[in-house]
Amino acid sequence: MDEFLTETIIDTAAEALRHRFSLSPEVGIILGSGLSPVAEAVKAEAIIPYPDIPYFPRATVEGHAGQLIVGHLEGHPVMVMQGRAHYYEGYSMAQVTLPVRVMQALGVRTLIVTNAAGGLNPSFRPGDVMVIRDHINLIGMAGLSPLRGPNLDRFGPRFPDMSSAYDRTLRTIARSVAQEAGIPVHEGVYICLAGPSYETPADIRFLRLIGADAVGMSTVPEVTVARHGGMRVLGLSGISNLASAEEGEDTTTHEEVLEAGRILAPRLETIIRGVLRRL
Numbered sequence: 143m144d145e146f147l148t149e150t151i152i153d154t155a156a157e158a159l160r161h162r163f164s165l166s167p168e169v170g171i172i173l174g175s176g177l178s179p180v181a182e183a184v185k186a187e188a189i190i191p192y193p194d195i196p197y198f199p200r201a202t203v204e205g206h207a208g209q210l211i212v213g214h215l216e217g218h219p220v221m222v223m224q225g226r227a228h229y230y231e232g233y234s235m236a237q238v239t240l241p242v243r244v245m246q247a248l249g250v251r252t253l254i255v256t257n258a259a260g261g262l263n264p265s266f267r268p269g270d271v272m273v274i275r276d277h278i279n280l281i282g283m284a285g286l287s288p289l290r291g292p293n294l295d296r297f298g299p300r301f302p303d304m305s306s307a308y309d310r311t312l313r314t315i316a317r318s319v320a321q322e323a324g325i326p327v328h329e330g331v332y333i334c335l336a337g338p339s340y341e342t343p344a345d346i347r348f349l350r351l352i353g354a355d356a357v358g359m360s361t362v363p364e365v366t367v368a369r370h371g372g373m374r375v376l377g378l379s380g381i382s383n384l385a386s387a388e389e390g391e392d393t394t395t396h397e398e399v400l401e402a403g404r405i406l407a408p409r410l411e412t413i414i415r416g417v418l419r420r421l
């Protein structure tokens with residue numbers, strides 16, 4: 143696939159999916175590292191492995207099932223990505239965000255995006271949930287935008303506004319659902335790094351200083367494309383580990399991130415289902 147998405151690529155992938163199910167998905171859900179179990183609650187009409195979808199990136203990382211589940215959740219027609227592709231896997235920004243474009247082409251108007259993230263805010267604990275209030279597009283500032291290249295006018299404007307990327311109403315609902323369920327919840331700023339190495343203590347001090355509460359390697363490109371396409375977005379970070387600013391004090395491993403997913407998946411499922419019930 144070329145570096146940039148074209149309408150033909152998006153339409154080809156969308157067409158291949160359209161005849162696999164009869165419903166029209168309204169809500170897209172992206173499940174991050176270790177969070178695939180959330181999709182088990184979906185009453186599935188179709189389960190489609192990513193390799194069966196033209197141009198779709200495959201999820202190569204452990205903890206990402208790599209399939210699309212289309213069905214109903216809390217009465218809403220949903221399209222759930224059980225696992226995602228990341229830039230560090232070698233995909234272009236366009237490839238990483240193709241699924242969001244395909245969702246848009248199929249009529250999805252609301253995107254719920256989840257991730258496993260490292261906690262930067264000292265008040266966070268592993269297992270907590272952070273509702274994303276805003277993000278810092280650090281990789282975008284460095285030039286890695288999924289919107290680089292010819293603008294697809296049919297999908298959105300050349301210069302999309304990002305002043306309220308994460309829908310205020312959805313954030314409020316998500317926090318109240320979490321509180322009512324006794325789930326420890328915060329609201330904060332997510333920052334996206336390219337990865338795949340975790341952060342040095344100096345990185346962590348820098349990220350805190352510039353106002354980030356949680357750090358990860360995803361989500362921001364997808365949200366950028368979703369907002370370009372005019373979708374409403376809810377972002378949820380599961381805090382899987384604490385990012386330490388002290389040398390050698392606390393190492394981070396992918397196993398730790400997946401382990402935290404066992405606590406976080408049911409929590410995120412509760413929040414997502416509660417939000418859908420109130421939509």
Ligand code: HPA
Pocket residue numbers: 258259260261340341357358359382383384385394399
């Ligand atoms: N840093 C970056 N990405 C992550 C982390 C982290 O500590 N935890 C889960 N994803």
